[in-house]
Structure formats: C-alpha cells, structure tokens
Amino acid sequence: MDKKQGINKRLYIFSGIGFLVLVAALFVVFSTSSSVPVPAPDPAVPEQDIAGFYRDCVETVLKTETVPESCATVTAIKAAYSVEMRHELERQQGKMIMTARRIARGDILDKKAYKACLKSGECVKVPLFPDTENAEEPSPEEIKQRQSFWHLVNDGAMTPALCLHMDVCRAMAKIGLVGGLGNGSE
Numbered sequence: 001m002d003k004k005q006g007i008n009k010r011l012y013i014f015s016g017i018g019f020l021v022l023v024a025a026l027f028v029v030f031s032t033s034s035s036v037p038v039p040a041p042d043p044a045v046p047e048q049d050i051a052g053f054y055r056d057c058v059e060t061v062l063k064t065e066t067v068p069e070s071c072a073t074v075t076a077i078k079a080a081y082s083v084e085m086r087h088e089l090e091r092q093q094g095k096m097i098m099t100a101r102r103i104a105r106g107d108i109l110d111k112k113a114y115k116a117c118l119k120s121g122e123c124v125k126v127p128l129f130p131d132t133e134n135a136e137e138p139s140p141e142e143i144k145q146r147q148s149f150w151h152l153v154n155d156g157a158m159t160p161a162l163c164l165h166m167d168v169c170r171a172m173a174k175i176g177l178v179g180g181l182g183n184g185s186e
Helices: 002-032 050-064 074-081 085-105 111-120 140-154 167-175
Strands: none
Touching: 050 074, 050 167, 074 085, 085 111, 085 140, 085 167
C-alpha cells in the first residue's frame, strides 16, 4: 500500500507541475502575440442623424404637409441623414410590439404607468383599449383599436391600421415611400 500511495503522490505532483507549465506557456503566447487592431471610424461614412430625420422628414411632413427635398426619396433620406428608412420603420414597429405585449402581460396597468413608460422612451404609442366600462356597445373605431392592439400582441405584422399609429410610418406614407398607404412606394 505504501508503494501505491507513493506512485499516486508522484502522479499528483507531476500533473500539477504539468498544469503550471501549460498555464505559463499560454501566458507567454498570449502576452507576446499582437492584438488585432481596431479600425478607426471611416470619415467617409457619415454618422446617422436620426434626430434630423425625425425633425425634417417626420415632424415637418406631418405638421406642414410639405416634403423637404432631403426626404423625398429613400435614397435622399439615406444620403442626407444616413438613415435606412425601412430599418427605422422596423425599429419603431418592434417598440410598438414590445409596448403592446407589456400592456397585455399586465406590466403596464394604468394610464399613469403608460405615460411614464412613454416619457422614458422605453415605450411608444400603441392603439389601446379605450375606456368602455360605461359604454353599452363599442363604436366601430373602438373595435378597430382593439383589433389593432391584439394584432400587435399576437402577430405584429405591419398593417395600414398600425401604420396610422406610427408617426414615422404616417409621414413616409404621406411622402409616398410606404406602399399601399400613401401615393405608392419607391
């Protein structure tokens, strides 16, 4: 038994030494290898001006019904603001879906919590259930809002009714950049 314990002890010591040699070798390899350089930002690629896009292309179109030249086409928007209009629509649609699902789960229970969520930027406006506790029968508009709300929760696909609840979509429809909702598409 004494001989067996001696062999086990030597194996234990040699495996410990082997592990330390391996760690030391890895340290040497990683400390001497050159790191991958991080490329500098390309000055030829302009930064995205999302605030300018909303100011010029969304707010202006919705308030004044005039279309600035920089907002007239998808190409013009990309050139002026470095914004992919379709990606921005998808981003806003995703926020609508998230907001509607939070309401449906009960995470947002009242108008005060909804307004706080809107103010924080975590939520966006969604078609909500109107207060119909005292109404005998919902109006056609209330029925549409309920259908739009549950469509967001269950499906989330863009529809003309949902587009009406998104400022960016309504503006792009007025310009004619969103098919089926405005004057055509590009």
